[in-house]
Amino acid sequence: MSERWARGILREMEPSLIRRLAAALMMLKDVIVLAGGDPDFPTPSHIVEAAVKALKEGVTHYTPTQGIPQLREAIAAYYKKFGVEVDPEKEVIVTPGSQQALYLTLACTVEPGDEVLIPDPSYLVYVPTVRFLGGKPVRFALKAEGFHLDLEEIKARITDRSKILILCSPNNPTGTVFTEEELKGVAELAEEHDLLVISDEIYSEFVWDGRRYVSMASIPGMKERTVVVVSFSKTFAMTGWRLGYLIAPGGLVEQMLKIQGNMVLCPTAHVQVAGVAALTGPWEPIKKMAEEYNRRREYLVKRLNEIEGINCPKPEGAFYLFPDISEVSKSSVEFCEGLMKEKRVAIVPGSAFGPHGEGHVRIPLVKPIEVLEEAANRIEAYVKEHRA
Ligand SMILES: Cc1ncc(COP(=O)(O)O)c(C=O)c1O
Incomplete structure (x- = not known):
């Protein structure tokens, strides 16, 4: 019972939801993971080269x-x-x-x-x-x-x-x-x-x-x-x-x-x-990444809005969508758990970001459009089966 040494306030705290999700997902196959906000792009090569050069030159x-x-x-x-x-x-x-x-x-x-x-x-x-x-x-x-x-x-x-x-x-x-x-x-x-x-x-x-x-x-x-x-x-x-x-x-x-x-x-x-x-710089690779996020945003907002029961506003910035799923489920946790269990898509319930996020889910645009398309197809199938 070594946890007795930890501060009481820590023992009362829940572990981070996203970390818990990530740990659970490591074990599963065929899951489209859209949980964290980790860009799928590699770090631009001039940045990597600068780090390697520094290491070789003894910046240690x-x-x-x-x-x-x-x-x-x-x-x-x-x-x-x-x-x-x-x-x-x-x-x-x-x-x-x-x-x-x-x-x-x-x-x-x-x-x-x-x-x-x-x-x-x-x-x-x-x-x-x-x-x-x-x-x-x-x-x-x-x-x-x-x-x-x-x-x-x-x-x-x-x-x-x-x-x-x-x-x-x-x-x-x-x-x-x-x-x-x-x-x-x-x-x-x-x-x-x-x-x-x-x-x-x-x-x-x-x-x-x-x-x-x-x-x-x-x-x-x-x-x-x-x-x-x-x-x-x-x-x-x-x-x-x-x-x-x-x-x-x-x-x-x-x-x-x-x-x-x-x-x-x-x-x-x-x-x-x-x-x-x-x-x-150069900042060209960053411009390209931004363009790609924007392309994904345009695509997925349109695609999700085609699903009856989902209302997805266009985000003004960042690379997350925050669609309203309240017509399908009053509980975003229930929605995400069901989607994960039945359709193997992992997204984060809006309520994790505060009570006012309830009725929404967060979808990061950190996967190529083909993957987002497959995720949207699975979400559509789930919504059709569960919409009252
Ligand atoms: C709003 C916001 N702030 C801070 C962070 C932490 O980012 P990092 O520690 O990687 O700089 C994140 C990560 O997702 C974030 O979304």
């Missing part, structure tokens, strides 16, 4: 905890594209994946009892992390229509214990890209209530239909109260490399660095060199 040692200066400079240069001026010496920390950047930020800011405002639905890591750190997650529902921000709803959730507000745009799982007006509304609230905003911007390269991506840190007055969390995982198809970063006000970065070295010492050396190659 510890680096500064904050990340190598060349990468921090490349990050600062990249964020200019969003109209954000970043000081690479004082305002960036390179991390092993953006998940660690998120954890670091929350671990350095959440005091017991602090309230953290979290969109519902949103990425399923935010709530348990806040809870684990002794904070109180407070979900605010996104609008039923399009899952955009409802400022009145956020206002109603703010108390004198509110300290942090998390946003993810484009949002996982809904694909919603929050408009500049919406972000300005949040900025006003953040200023009025002295909130720190954590802006998860890891899908910013994937926005569709001519939309312009707006970073929270580019909204006037917000850079000083925003931690931007970014990743190489999705943009460059580098999930397994573990490379991400945060951009934050210098004073907060200084505090975070007191503990980051104790947690990870430093990010992997040659992977950081690969990160420089990724950001400095």
